[in-house]
Amino acid sequence: xxxxxxxxxxxxxxxxxxxxxxxxxxxxxxxxxxxxxxxxxxxxxxxxxxxxxxxxxxxxxxxxxxxxxxxxxxxxxxxxxxxxxxxxxxxxxxxxxxxxxxxxxxxxxxxxxxxxxxxxxxxxxxxxxxxxxxxxx
Amino acid sequence: xxxxxxxxxxxxxxxxxxxxxxxxxxxxxxxxxxxxxxxxxxxxxxxxxxxxxxxxxxxxxxxxxxxxxxxxxxxxxxxxxxxxxxxxxxxxxxxxxxxxxxxxxxxxxxxxxxxxxxxxxxxxxxxxxxxxxxxxxxxxxxxxxxxxxxxxxxxxxxxxxxxxxxxxxxxxxxxxxxxxxxxxxxxxxxxxxxxxxxxxxxxxxxxxxxxxxxxxxxxxxxxxxxxxxxxxxxxxxxxxxxxxxxxxxxxxxxxxxxxxxxxxxxxxxxxxxxxxxxxxxxxxxxxxxxxxxxxxxxxxxxxxxxxxxxxxxxxxxxxxxxxxxxxxxxxxxxxxxxxxxxxxxxxxxxxxxxxxxxxxxxxxxxxxxxxxxxxxxxxxxxxxxx
Numbered sequence: 001x002x003x004x005x006x007x008x009x010x011x012x013x014x015x016x017x018x019x020x021x022x023x024x025x026x027x028x029x030x031x032x033x034x035x036x037x038x039x040x041x042x043x044x045x046x047x048x049x050x051x052x053x054x055x056x057x058x059x060x061x062x063x064x065x066x067x068x069x070x071x072x073x074x075x076x077x078x079x080x081x082x083x084x085x086x087x088x089x090x091x092x093x094x095x096x097x098x099x100x101x102x103x104x105x106x107x108x109x110x111x112x113x114x115x116x117x118x119x120x121x122x123x124x125x126x127x128x129x130x131x132x133x134x135x136x137x
Numbered sequence: 138x139x140x141x142x143x144x145x146x147x148x149x150x151x152x153x154x155x156x157x158x159x160x161x162x163x164x165x166x167x168x169x170x171x172x173x174x175x176x177x178x179x180x181x182x183x184x185x186x187x188x189x190x191x192x193x194x195x196x197x198x199x200x201x202x203x204x205x206x207x208x209x210x211x212x213x214x215x216x217x218x219x220x221x222x223x224x225x226x227x228x229x230x231x232x233x234x235x236x237x238x239x240x241x242x243x244x245x246x247x248x249x250x251x252x253x254x255x256x257x258x259x260x261x262x263x264x265x266x267x268x269x270x271x272x273x274x275x276x277x278x279x280x281x282x283x284x285x286x287x288x289x290x291x292x293x294x295x296x297x298x299x300x301x302x303x304x305x306x307x308x309x310x311x312x313x314x315x316x317x318x319x320x321x322x323x324x325x326x327x328x329x330x331x332x333x334x335x336x337x338x339x340x341x342x343x344x345x346x347x348x349x350x351x352x353x354x355x356x357x358x359x360x361x362x363x364x365x366x367x368x369x370x371x372x373x374x375x376x377x378x379x380x381x382x383x384x385x386x387x388x389x390x391x392x393x394x395x396x397x398x399x400x401x402x403x404x405x406x407x408x409x410x411x412x413x414x415x416x417x418x419x420x421x422x423x424x425x426x427x428x429x430x431x432x433x434x435x436x437x438x439x440x441x442x443x444x445x446x447x448x449x450x451x452x453x454x455x456x457x458x459x460x461x462x463x464x465x466x467x468x469x470x471x472x473x474x475x476x477x478x479x480x481x482x483x484x485x486x487x488x489x490x491x492x493x494x495x496x497x498x499x500x501x502x503x504x505x506x507x508x509x510x511x512x513x514x515x516x517x518x519x520x521x522x523x
Binding site: 008009010011025027029030031034040041043059060061062063064065066067068069072073075076077088089090091092093094095096097098099100105107 | 160163164167168170171172186187192193194195196197199200273274275278290291292293294295296297299343347373374375376377404478499500503504
């Protein structure tokens with residue numbers, strides 16, 4: 001299965017990696033360990049997963065406004081996702097955190113059939129053309 | 138959609154006025170793209186989060202130190218609480234104090250007002266209704282929109298920093314009047330009595346609602362400040378929603394009853410009791426200090442009790458004698474800091490924290506990794522005084 005999905009480019013750049021997918025929003029201040037990149041909130045469905053070198057696919061960030069610094073800290077500590085895709089609405093915390101950390105950030109266009117995206121598929125973000133290529137492995 | 142910039146804004150983005158302004162415009166442009174803004178508009182006041190070293194860590198502290206070499210604020214900019222009260226003794230490490238000092242120095246050199254408060258709306262003269270501000274602290278953003286009719290999005294530390302430097306913000310979402318009308322409502326099917334009940338409602342709503350504005354109907358009309366702040370802080374903690382309203386609307390309604398309230402308590406109420414009481418997330422105002430003082434009824438706290446408030450609130454309470462009374466009843470009143478991610482509350486020192494704040498409970502459980510006993514202020518005082 002190969003899928004190419006159209007996206008709006010919020011922060012440009014290209015990235016590739018294994019997909020880490022969740023339908024739950026994320027509070028980057030309280031749910032992520034900034035030194036290791038691990039999701040530490042036992043109430044979150046990505047609990048125990050590591051963000052490092054992933055392509056994170058999630059709806060939007062919630063909670064603390066400091067989450068923007070948390071995204072920057074993940075990048076500074078070498079444990080950030082290599083790219084982020086928002087599936088619902090891109091929030092200000094994620095947009096500003098990715099902009100300062102130079103993490104490519106895309107938002108899926110709503111006017112297309114979006115397949116069930118599975119965890120650990122491989123994917124490539126093309127921040128020039130605004131596409132997300134998913135390869136099931 | 139493209140964000141149209143004026144000539145001066147373009148020049149700022151291109152670096153004509155220095156790197157710090159260029160970085161700020163780059164941030165605003167990304168946020169503008171994300172929120173479909175067509176242009177930037179001026180703001181009257183910025184309130185920044187990202188002051189407590191426990192929240193932003195070394196990465197944030199180092200970024201601010203470098204950024205502040207050149208950046209200067211162009212509008213009134215107040216700042217959130219830091220980690221501790223510099224006028225009081227504590228056991229914090231010298232590393233913590235050094236890094237906290239660097240952060241404060243960076244904000245000072247950029248020109249911030251040293252407010253160290255998450256409740257700026259209680260301390261400063263407010264702009265006229267309908268004016269735009271840029272509030273990063275989530276409870277302050279919700280309060281500004283919902284109670285004081287100041288227009289702000291639920292800003293991030295960095296979006297507000299960019300607004301402080303440029304005096305601008307993208308015109309989008311809750312800054313547009315059409316988006317300030319709730320499109321979704323919570324139908325309340327249970328009694329709401331204490332400030333804790335309103336916090337539980339806020340936390341549930343934040344988790345459930347994707348929209349930027351939610352209606353609670355008449356249940357949130359004429360409630361006191363303690364309940365309003367509790368609701369706003371919890372809503373800001375669990376969600377992306379930046380405003381609540383009492384407008385009655387037709388259309389989609391989500392039910393909030395006993396079961397929904399229980400699910401919030403099941404997540405956050407992680408201990409039957411605790412060995413320290415922590416009050417103030419958000420920081421307590423004069424009204425709340427007076428309320429607690431009156432509830433004490435001459436008794437003393439039987440456990441260690443920390444009360445967090447802004448310094449001007451404390452000074453006012455000293456003038457009226459309320460601070461001295463609470464201190465003689467066993468309370469330790471801490472200024473310039475807040476329960477939320479406080480380095481003073483560690484799992485090495487405490488087994489459990491008793492609080493009435495849903496916001497505090499969220500961060501104590503998930504960030505400080507201490508269990509929490511949630512209870513209303515009335516019950517906390519009834520059960521922990523003698």
